[in-house]
Amino acid sequence: MNSINIVLVQQKMYADYQANLDYSIAKIQTAAKNGADLVVLCELHSSLYFCQEESFQYFNLAQTIPGPLTDKLAETAKDNNVVIVGSLFEKRADGLYHNTAVVFDKDGSLAGFYRKMHIPDDPGYYEKYYFALGDLGFTPIQTSIGKLGVMVCWDQWFPESARLMALAGAQVLIYPSAIGWDPRDDANEQQRQFQAWQIIQQSHAIANNLPLISANRVGLEKDTSNKTAGIDFWGQSFVADTMGKIIVQASSKNAETIQTQIDLTEIEKTRQLWPYLRDRRIEAYNDLNKRYIDES
């Protein structure tokens, strides 16, 4: 395909699993009616962001693949003839869990899944407690509409992962996300954080000459441990073109779907004008697999 009609679902999540899922499904159905080839949901779109505290009770939210959530997404993909990028708290084995993105093709088949590779851990985002490090690497997922470079949230901050997806043939970078503000921070600091988040992702589009889709959740979710003021998820999901320019962006406050086209023929055109892949100094990059280059 030369062009993909995409819908991105910026969702506000609630404690009610079924309500969250019903909302996602309804938005996918509407998107498909409006001509979408691809619908991208947010990270962990069936629950509140439970990682605000470390509590073993939340392991009950995890599901296997296949399982009820992926069965429902598969059925919805097939019934609506649309590719879906979903996200779940995956139970891989007893006591082994991942933060996983799943991709269903238009025929309802599981095109592939991606287990979040970079796992954050800082106050309010205790993900290292819940999720094991992904072990599938950065491999794009082949679908009937193209090769999707699906990653998850914290991966956004690492140029390495976007580059590896591009080198492996990804035609679009996709980041389901769950990131927000500490309500106690002032507006300047909040804006500084949001801008950094958007700019680092725009840079992946630029560095790799690829379109990029970032789907973030929205709305204030309380910290059930009452240690913090909760997280005000900043929404502002967006789509960028192969030069990193923002094509469309959602609001910071509301649940919203946004629809646009991405033109895959722009990838080669942009790469001919800005030939970074030609000029990478691969023989000088070996130390990128070091933690740090200590002084000898």
Place this chain on the structure above:
Amino acid sequence: MNSINIVLVQQKMYADYQANLDYSIAKIQTAAKNGADLVVLCELHSSLYFCQEESFQYFNLAQTIPGPLTDKLAETAKDNNVVIVGSLFEKRADGLYHNTAVVFDKDGSLAGFYRKMHIPDDPGYYEKYYFALGDLGFTPIQTSIGKLGVMVCWDQWFPESARLMALAGAQVLIYPSAIGWDPRDDANEQQRQFQAWQIIQQSHAIANNLPLISANRVGLEKDTSNKTAGIDFWGQSFVADTMGKIIVQASSKNAETIQTQIDLTEIEKTRQLWPYLRDRRIEAYNDLNKRYIDES
């Protein structure tokens, strides 16, 4: 040092070598009087951007290290007690040339130099004709005011080089540049290109939690081969903080110096809040030294 007082010289270049050099030296002297610890000059600040055409006559512009240009920069550094980042067309041996950044410490000693690693080549920027690929890697240069991650222009577009400088202990990323618009492009396209250029550099500051200095030339330079409309160097030199926020930016039209402070204590503070160096998946990055990951 916890804080560096920096001056960035956005210069318009002419055919007259001595006039260009005199201008640079005058700006360094003024900067030092105003308290600068560090002055950053543009890429190839002693000449017009001769790479607009391929002509062997321009090899005459190349100078050795040491040579007249570096002698003058060394003397100016010592006389004014200031660190200087300069740039020259380096003659390394008969018929072997580089695009090289040089760093002089406050005592006039050559702290180190960097040979441009990523060399562009596209219409109007025929650098592969003039410059051999740098072979010194991405090694920060130790000075009395800190470890400087000096690169040059096209390196700006590669997240790998910024990351390697950061891993090797750079405390600031510095890019002397020579990039501009094709005057035949419309304002939208011009803005799209400038934005991509600025965003990719902001992203290096963000990804590595480092301040960044980008010094670009300014002004229209004709294409002496008359094949194109020349290059309108877009100026807009800037300094970004450890979250990629623009602290100060020069105009797109005028020669200008800008002065500001960068706070090196922000590096560790930012890294504690945004611990990317902790979370890099180094065991999964080996394919970054491949040209492309071909399907097996």
